[in-house]
Amino acid sequence: MRHAAIEYTHDEHQPRGLARWLFTTNHKDIGILYMLFGLTFFVVGGLFAELIRAQLFQPGQHILAPEAYNQVITLHGLVMVFAALMPVTAGFANYLIPMMIGASDMALPRLNNWGFWLLPVAAVVLVLPFFLKMLGIGNGPIDTGWTIYAPLSVQSGLGVDFAIFAVFLLGASSLLASINIIVTVKNMRAPGMTMMKMPLFVWSWLMTSLLLIAVFPALIAGAAMLLTDRHFGTHFFSAAGGGDPVLWQHLFWFFGHPEVYILLFPTAGIMSQILPTFARKPIYGYRAQVYSYWAIAALSVVVWAHHMFTSGMPVGGQLYFMYSTMAISVPLAVLFFCWLGTIWRGAMTFETPMLFALGYITLFGIGGLTGLVLADAVADQQYHNSYFLVAHFHYALFGGPIMGVIAAAYYWLPKITGHMYNERAGKWHFWLTMIGFNTTFMAQFFLGAAGMPRRIPDYALQFTDLNMVSSAGAFVLGAAQLLLLYNVIVAWRGHGRPASDRVWEAAQGLEFTLPSPPPYHSFTDQPVIS
Amino acid sequence: MTTSTSARHHYYVPKPSPYPVLLCLSLLLLATGLGLRVNGIGAGRWLIGAGALPLLYVLFGWFGSIIAESRAGLYHRWEDRSFRLGMMWFIVSEVVLFATFFGVLFYERSLSVPWLAGLDPHFSPWPGFAGGWPTAGPAGKAFEVISPWGIPALNTVLLLSSGATVTWAHWGLRRDHRQQLISGLVLTVLLGVVFLALQAQEFHHAYTELGLTLGSGVYGATFFMLTGLHGFHVTLGVVMLTVILWRSVKGDFNRDHHFGFEAVSWYWHFVDVVWLMLFVFVYWM
Numbered sequence: 001m002r003h004a005a006i007e008y009t010h011d012e013h014q015p016r017g018l019a020r021w022l023f024t025t026n027h028k029d030i031g032i033l034y035m036l037f038g039l040t041f042f043v044v045g046g047l048f049a050e051l052i053r054a055q056l057f058q059p060g061q062h063i064l065a066p067e068a069y070n071q072v073i074t075l076h077g078l079v080m081v082f083a084a085l086m087p088v089t090a091g092f093a094n095y096l097i098p099m100m101i102g103a104s105d106m107a108l109p110r111l112n113n114w115g116f117w118l119l120p121v122a123a124v125v126l127v128l129p130f131f132l133k134m135l136g137i138g139n140g141p142i143d144t145g146w147t148i149y150a151p152l153s154v155q156s157g158l159g160v161d162f163a164i165f166a167v168f169l170l171g172a173s174s175l176l177a178s179i180n181i182i183v184t185v186k187n188m189r190a191p192g193m194t195m196m197k198m199p200l201f202v203w204s205w206l207m208t209s210l211l212l213i214a215v216f217p218a219l220i221a222g223a224a225m226l227l228t229d230r231h232f233g234t235h236f237f238s239a240a241g242g243g244d245p246v247l248w249q250h251l252f253w254f255f256g257h258p259e260v261y262i263l264l265f266p267t268a269g270i271m272s273q274i275l276p277t278f279a280r281k282p283i284y285g286y287r288a289q290v291y292s293y294w295a296i297a298a299l300s301v302v303v304w305a306h307h308m309f310t311s312g313m314p315v316g317g318q319l320y321f322m323y324s325t326m327a328i329s330v331p332l333a334v335l336f337f338c339w340l341g342t343i344w345r346g347a348m349t350f351e352t353p354m355l356f357a358l359g360y361i362t363l364f365g366i367g368g369l370t371g372l373v374l375a376d377a378v379a380d381q382q383y384h385n386s387y388f389l390v391a392h393f394h395y396a397l398f399g400g401p402i403m404g405v406i407a408a409a410y411y412w413l414p415k416i417t418g419h420m421y422n423e424r425a426g427k428w429h430f431w432l433t434m435i436g437f438n439t440t441f442m443a444q445f446f447l448g449a450a451g452m453p454r455r456i457p458d459y460a461l462q463f464t465d466l467n468m469v470s471s472a473g474a475f476v477l478g479a480a481q482l483l484l485l486y487n488v489i490v491a492w493r494g495h496g497r498p499a500s501d502r503v504w505e506a507a508q509g510l511e512f513t514l515p516s517p518p519p520y521h522s523f524t525d526q527p528v529i530s
Numbered sequence: 531m532t533t534s535t536s537a538r539h540h541y542y543v544p545k546p547s548p549y550p551v552l553l554c555l556s557l558l559l560l561a562t563g564l565g566l567r568v569n570g571i572g573a574g575r576w577l578i579g580a581g582a583l584p585l586l587y588v589l590f591g592w593f594g595s596i597i598a599e600s601r602a603g604l605y606h607r608w609e610d611r612s613f614r615l616g617m618m619w620f621i622v623s624e625v626v627l628f629a630t631f632f633g634v635l636f637y638e639r640s641l642s643v644p645w646l647a648g649l650d651p652h653f654s655p656w657p658g659f660a661g662g663w664p665t666a667g668p669a670g671k672a673f674e675v676i677s678p679w680g681i682p683a684l685n686t687v688l689l690l691s692s693g694a695t696v697t698w699a700h701w702g703l704r705r706d707h708r709q710q711l712i713s714g715l716v717l718t719v720l721l722g723v724v725f726l727a728l729q730a731q732e733f734h735h736a737y738t739e740l741g742l743t744l745g746s747g748v749y750g751a752t753f754f755m756l757t758g759l760h761g762f763h764v765t766l767g768v769v770m771l772t773v774i775l776w777r778s779v780k781g782d783f784n785r786d787h788h789f790g791f792e793a794v795s796w797y798w799h800f801v802d803v804v805w806l807m808l809f810v811f812v813y814w815m
């Protein structure tokens with residue numbers, strides 16, 4: 001086995017400094033931009049979360065005025081989903097997919113650049129009303145909650161308009177990235193790299209891209225109608241003209257439910273890269289996992305109204321959305337089974353990526369199981385607007401995707417930078433994250449079961465103790481993430497020991513046949529896979 | 531796993547380009563300007579203007595560099611396949627966009643309006659609301675709808691003919707029949723322009739004489755949203771066809787190297803099919 005890359009020490013056509021990053025058409029540059037952007041907004045969204053937990057530390061706090069509280073929870077949601085998680089997973093896709101399939105680059109490099117630079121624009125547009133307010137224009141950023149429900153979003157201030165334009169920009173960005181990934185996977189694979197030989201991470205991003213194309217236009221359409229309802233006299237979401245505010249919910253969740261899988265898929269793929277490496281065993285059930293991806297993707301676009309059981313729905317609709325939602329747990333369980341099958345009786349070691357991968361299985365498992373409670377149309381009436389839902393959601397999205405991208409960060413950081421991170425700090429990061437996370441959100445399951453409603457800046461005295469526990473957990477969780485930043489810097493600045501080409505003893509995949517860090521152009525000549 | 535290297539030629543990866551990021555700058559100004567403008571803040575207008583200028587520069591520069599690369603022979607079958615797949619998936623995303631608006635039409639028409647009519651008359655959106663389609667309201671704003679057998683039927687004929695002329699142009703291109711290519715494209719552009727003029731005339735008629743506006747309940751909202759979005763796509767299509775016509779006159783395409791032409795003709799057929807759906811579900815039924 002030998003690798004077939006030509007090492008480019010430098011390239012005369014390459015602009016230096018800022019221009020390199022602004023004008024780049026290189027998938028690795030763009031991947032790094034995505035990842036750094038996502039990491040930055042992970043910090044921003046995390047600070048919003050800490051503000052929320054500080055406000056809720058005890059009843060009667062006045063850290064945030066109620067209006068500001070609404071803005072902070074809205075921005076926390078939008079930032080974490082669109083500006084932190086999606087960009088980070090897109091960053092791994094850009095950096096890794098061409099290497100994993102033996103390509104020279106992404107298929108459409110200029111569109112790739114455009115797709116990335118739309119993101120900072122969208123982020124600026126989203127938070128601009130905060131600064132406009134300082135100039136006396138409007139009343140600050142969007143404050144409707146990240147779901148932007150009508151009629152509140154029709155009546156609320158100009159922050160909603162800027163959020164609508166941010167949605168347009170984010171949509172364009174996501175669609176461009178998705179088209180590029182699909183085309184790359186279809187057209188750029190090295191000879192012999194058949195679809196069923198592709199690493200599961202590539203498969204998972206192919207499914208993510210298909211889902212994005214299938215659902216993001218619905219949100220764009222919804223946002224367009226919201227804009228015309230707000231300013232051009234239409235009545236899409238207003239009963240006064242024969243419209244229906246619940247229509248917004250349908251459009252939002254037709255996008256919003258698959259969005260969960262859009263966030264989840266890439267990390268499910270990441271699991272199937274990391275677990276075999278540290279269990280020193282081949283992937284268990286490769287085909288079963290691919291078929292599960294398809295089943296999950298197909299089901300995910302027909303179950304959206306389980307978010308709307310409390311909005312009023314005919315009984316037939318409730319039954320349909322309840323059973324179809326529960327049906328998703330079957331292919332999802334297949335994935336879990338395959339992950340456990342992969343590590344079963346393996347010669348496991350527990351480096352940081354493996355720890356986070358196992359944490360992912362545990363926490364996302366809890367997120368999935370509590371989702372079954374909410375999928376029950378009858379039980380949902382009780383739990384829907386309570387902290388139970390908040391806790392479930394965070395087990396699903398922090399416990400799943402965020403644990404997954406942290407695992408991926410530790411796994412590929414040595415490959416990307418050429419240097420190891422600090423393993424000791426990594427282990428501390430893992431355990432503090434587990435303790436902080438479970439303290440924060442386990443408490444919220446109990447708060448929700450006890451009846452504490454979500455999305456309010458204050459609460460009844462009886463909920464004080466558990467809220468204090470939850471906030472204390474959140475402070476630990478937030479502080480622990482500084483260790484991630486520390487480790488990124490350690491590897492980035494080359495303080496860790498040099499990483500070998502293979503990095504991990506049992507790592508598989510074309511990217512590990514290249515040096516660490518890989519050359520600027522990975523496979524100028526395509527390898528032939530036998 | 532890897533045994534040797536492939537003998538295939540190198541995939542063309544373009545050099546760093548300033549256009550995408552400039553386009554983003556332009557979109558930043560446009561989005562900010564529009565956000566201010568819809569809230570009646572005067573500065574918005576200036577920002578929109580400031581954003582439109584770099585947009586034009588980028589469109590010329592970016593497409594210009596693609597055309598130059600194409601002329602320089604940098605694109606081969608491998609790159610061509612990427613462009614084709616990219617265009618195809620872009621059109622798929624557009625299909626989803628229109629499907630959503632059609633979904634909204636069906637939802638409002640067959641679910642939400644009848645549900646409203648089934649409520650206690652006390653909660654009726656306006657007196658005399660009966661839940662039919664067209665919705666004939668809100669209160670005090672009666673309107674008439676556009677008959678499908680006037681301009682809409684004519685427009686259907688025009689767009690279908692334009693689909694035929696663009697295909698005829700394609701046949702010409704495939705047989706290296708330049709004159710047929712160019713006259714086919716000229717006819718297609720003309721038919722598109724006439725379509726747009728008639729559509730504008732129809733909107734004018736609706737607003738000034740029929741009382742049918744964006745504010746005419748969900749009927750008016752879905753009517754103008756669907757037809758307006760389609761009209762916007764036709765406008766884009768006409769612009770793209772004009773560029774392709776100009777490139778054909780310059781002799782950019784030959785029988786086995788004409789992705790630009792095909793991409794635009796696919797787009798044009800897509801717009802055509804959307805119109806058929808509009809004619810049936812918005813105007814006729």
Ligand SMILES: [Cu+2]
Pocket residue numbers: 256257260304306307
């Ligand atoms: Cu859901």
